[in-house]
Amino acid sequence: MRSEPNYNTIPVGQLGIIALPGCEELANKIDNYLIRWRFQRNSEHKDTLAFAGYEKSTYLINMDFPRFGTGEGKAALNQTVRGYDIYILCDVFNYGVTYKMYGMTVPMSPDEHFANLKRAISAIEGKAKRVSVIMPMLYEGRQHKRSSRESLDCAMMLQELHNMGVENFITFDAHDPRVMNAIPLCGFESISPAYQMIKAAVNNVDNLKINKDNIMIISPDEGGMSRCIYYSTVLGVELGMFYKRRDFSRIVDGRNPIIAHEFLGDNVEGKDVIIIDDMIASGESMLDVARQLKARKARRVYCLATFGLFTAGLDIFDQAKAEGTIEKVITTNLTYQDPELFNHDWYESADLSKYIATLIDHLNHNASISSLLDQSERIQSRIQEYKEFGTISDNYKAPTV
Numbered sequence: 001m002r003s004e005p006n007y008n009t010i011p012v013g014q015l016g017i018i019a020l021p022g023c024e025e026l027a028n029k030i031d032n033y034l035i036r037w038r039f040q041r042n043s044e045h046k047d048t049l050a051f052a053g054y055e056k057s058t059y060l061i062n063m064d065f066p067r068f069g070t071g072e073g074k075a076a077l078n079q080t081v082r083g084y085d086i087y088i089l090c091d092v093f094n095y096g097v098t099y100k101m102y103g104m105t106v107p108m109s110p111d112e113h114f115a116n117l118k119r120a121i122s123a124i125e126g127k128a129k130r131v132s133v134i135m136p137m138l139y140e141g142r143q144h145k146r147s148s149r150e151s152l153d154c155a156m157m158l159q160e161l162h163n164m165g166v167e168n169f170i171t172f173d174a175h176d177p178r179v180m181n182a183i184p185l186c187g188f189e190s191i192s193p194a195y196q197m198i199k200a201a202v203n204n205v206d207n208l209k210i211n212k213d214n215i216m217i218i219s220p221d222e223g224g225m226s227r228c229i230y231y232s233t234v235l236g237v238e239l240g241m242f243y244k245r246r247d248f249s250r251i252v253d254g255r256n257p258i259i260a261h262e263f264l265g266d267n268v269e270g271k272d273v274i275i276i277d278d279m280i281a282s283g284e285s286m287l288d289v290a291r292q293l294k295a296r297k298a299r300r301v302y303c304l305a306t307f308g309l310f311t312a313g314l315d316i317f318d319q320a321k322a323e324g325t326i327e328k329v330i331t332t333n334l335t336y337q338d339p340e341l342f343n344h345d346w347y348e349s350a351d352l353s354k355y356i357a358t359l360i361d362h363l364n365h366n367a368s369i370s371s372l373l374d375q376s377e378r379i380q381s382r383i384q385e386y387k388e389f390g391t392i393s394d395n396y397k398a399p400t401v
Contacts, residue, residue, distance in 0.1 A: 018089065219277075
């Protein structure tokens with residue numbers, strides 16, 4: 001059973017959240033949860049010196065990131081953080097943030113977001129009690145291993161931040177979590193948003209029958225099999241996989257081009273299929289898999305990915321929806337979501353703000369987060385709720401036996 005944390009333990013320090021440019025909306029949601037929970041929490045210690053600053057009107061730290069006309073930037077703290085337990089929220093893939101450089105409006109690249117993160121840590125000057133970084137999608141996470149004469153950017157990033165004083169990294173669905181080996185003496189959590197994704201799916205898909213006869217989980221490639229095995233296990237449904245047949249005789253855009261997707265698995269005819277991946281980049285690979293599934297007479301195709309980047313735009317998904325190739329695409333709000341996304345009936349969003357707020361609340365009390373990381377029991381109890389009531393609420397509790 002999921003154990004309740006002991007909120008009477010002394011916090012590591014006063015809680016502070018720094019939202020880097022582009023993370024303000026997510027940070028505000030997280031802040032609102034923490035304000036409400038801590039105000040409502042009954043604790044005999046809240047008025048003691050050890051709990052100073054426990055209840056606040058906001059936990060967001062006032063910090064600016066001004067830019068010079070040349071494009072150079074800096075970070076400026078507008079309040080003290082001495083002795084604080086700091087959590088820095090950073091979305092390095094938010095291209096919606098812009099700045100002026102030589103009179104031109106320039107979107108911020110991942111490199112520039114990463115530079116802002118280092119500026120924020122530098123401005124803290126080592127005065128905080130502890131610094132943790134919440135980077136939902138890892139900077140250079142896809143450059144996690146070396147092929148020939150390539151750089152190891154993700155490992156270098158982690159080591160650099162650890163050397164600057166970062167004690168904990170929290171990320172979601174890391175492309176390859178083994179990158180944590182670059183910082184063996186530092187906290188690193190790669191968290192699955194499976195519960196929130198499943199909740200978004202069942203609450204936004206009509207007549208979804210979760211059983212072996214009606215649903216199948218599909219991995220679009222061999223690299224995502226462990227993720228899909230988890231989903232199929234907790235849902236109690238069948239699993240299939242595509243593997244990418246590549247042309248190893250040539251290199252296009254830095255990699256061997258895909259010749260075809262080959263399918264391994266049972267018959268999908270008449271079944272709803274759910275393709276699950278860590279990210280949608282351009283989306284072309286996922287849509288190719290969806291078309292092949294429809295060619296195999298799958299009933300409905302749904303695409304679930306933790307991160308929706310949509311680097312090739314939304315038109316290809318509009319076309320796929322019009323053709324009947326896909327029904328829904330579900331991603332999280334962990335990375336930037338173009339407002340235009342919400343104008344498309346094929347798109348749904350899974351909100352992770354409450355989950356992140358819970359993680360921060362636990363960690364600030366130095367409480368174990370093991371029960372938060374293993375969501376299997378919670379998912380299964382909510383699937384039971386869905387089968388009984390046709391929806392998943394925020395307040396459902398599984399019946400005790």
